[in-house]
Amino acid sequence: xxxxxxxxxxxxxxxxxxxxxxxxxxxxxxxxxxxxxxxxxxxxxxxxxxxxxxxxxxxxxxxxxxxxxxxxxxxxxxxxxxxxxxxxxxxxxxxxxxxxxxxxxxxxxxxxxxxxxxxxxxxxxxxxxxxxxxxxxxxxxxxxxxxxxxxxxxxxxxxxxxxxxxxxxxxxxxxxxxxxxxxxxxxxxxxxxxxxxxxxxxxxxxxxxxxxxxxxxxxxxxxxxxxxxxxxxxxxxxxxxxxxxxxxxxxxxxxxxxxxxxxxxxxxxxxxx
Numbered sequence: 380x381x382x383x384x385x386x387x388x389x390x391x392x393x394x395x396x397x398x399x400x401x402x403x404x405x406x407x408x409x410x411x412x413x414x415x416x417x418x419x420x421x422x423x424x425x426x427x428x429x430x431x432x433x434x435x436x437x438x439x440x441x442x443x444x445x446x447x448x449x450x451x452x453x454x455x456x457x458x459x460x461x462x463x464x465x466x467x468x469x470x471x472x473x474x475x476x477x478x479x480x481x482x483x484x485x486x487x488x489x490x491x492x493x494x495x496x497x498x499x500x501x502x503x504x505x506x507x508x509x510x511x512x513x514x515x516x517x518x519x520x521x522x523x524x525x526x527x528x529x530x531x532x533x534x535x536x537x538x539x540x541x542x543x544x545x546x547x548x549x550x551x552x553x554x555x556x557x558x559x560x561x562x563x564x565x566x567x568x569x570x571x572x573x574x575x576x577x578x579x580x581x582x583x584x585x586x587x588x589x590x591x592x593x594x595x596x597x598x599x600x601x602x603x604x605x606x607x608x609x610x611x612x613x614x615x616x617x618x619x620x621x622x623x624x625x626x627x628x629x630x631x632x633x634x635x636x637x638x639x640x641x642x643x644x645x646x647x648x649x650x651x652x
Contacts (some may be wrong), residue, residue, distance in 0.1 A: 390619075421477065514635045518627065522591065522603055524555065525625045529605045530589075533621050537611035542619055548573035551623065559602060560624040565616050578602060578624045585622060601627050 453537045485560040526582050528551055536547050552558040552574075560574030564584040579643055585592055592604040602624045610621040 386597075410521075428574045473498065485587045510634070510638045514631055514638065517631050518603075518635075521557070521625060521627055522605075525603055525605045525623065526591075528555070528558070529607050529621065529623045533561075533623065534611050535608060537613055537619055537621070541613035542570045542616050544571035544573040555625070557625050557627070560622075563610070564620045564622070566618065570616055574624065578598070578604075580622065584608070584620045595624070600629065601632050603627060 411496045493565070531552075532551060533547065536550060540546055542565075544561045544563050547563075548558065548561040551561060558574075560572070560578035562572040562574075562578075562580060563570045564580075568583050569581055572581075575597075578595065587608070589606060589608045592606050595602045595604060604622060604624045606620065606622045608620050613619050
């Protein structure tokens with residue numbers, strides 16, 4: 380083989396090695412990036428998928444380096460002209476290889492940090508969704524209990540005792556300690572109140588229609604409120620309306636806030652919203 384032929388062979392080997400290296404690095408990047416953005420998350424290393432891709436890079440470089448070294452050793456033993464020059468070239472190639480390993484190492488490091496900071500596995504996402512479903516079910520149950528108490532117990536109470544908020548509050552809170560306030564209204568405004576004073580409207584009825592009022596947060600606690608426009612008729616007072624407040628569990632409030640924050644932090648949260 381002539382010197383020109385050997386140079387062409389070395390050039391071809393270098394080009395092929397570079398192509399293998401470039402294609403493998405590119406494929407690894409898109410594979411891992413897609414895994415982070417998918418709902419199934421990044422596969423375990425024990426599956427061999429990522430491990431094989433990561434090992435291809437150093438393996439390809441080692442193979443190319445081994446071939447070049449074996450050729451160079453043979454040429455040095457045979458005293459081939461230019462072998463010492465190729466030795467220096469090989470040393471330069473090794474230095475370039477070390478320097479070229481810095482970008483992919485940095486890339487894999489960034490991806491590893493993302494894996495630690497943004498868990499996007501399907502198991503984590505399913506767990507968060509299940510937790511949110513439980514919290515929403517709790518709120519739905521408490522709202523249903525509150526609505527039933529107002530639309531049934533309050534109407535029965537007004538028909539029996541009139542606009543006595545103290546007695547109504549005592550009756551409702553004995554059944555559900557979460558009941559925090561009861562207030563009766565006439566056409567002229569508030570008639571009587573019992574419970575947490577921070578929940579008092581102290582004015583005209585808060586709504587023109589029966590239904591849930593906006594949730595209220597006071598002193599670190601959160602309250603559901605339900606208003607009934609026609610709570611019955613009380614002698615001496617006239618037609619009454621009523622509002623009842625129920626305090627939700629602080630534990631549920633903290634759980635809802637934490638789960639919502641964690642759910643929004645997932646990379647695909649916006650896509651599935």
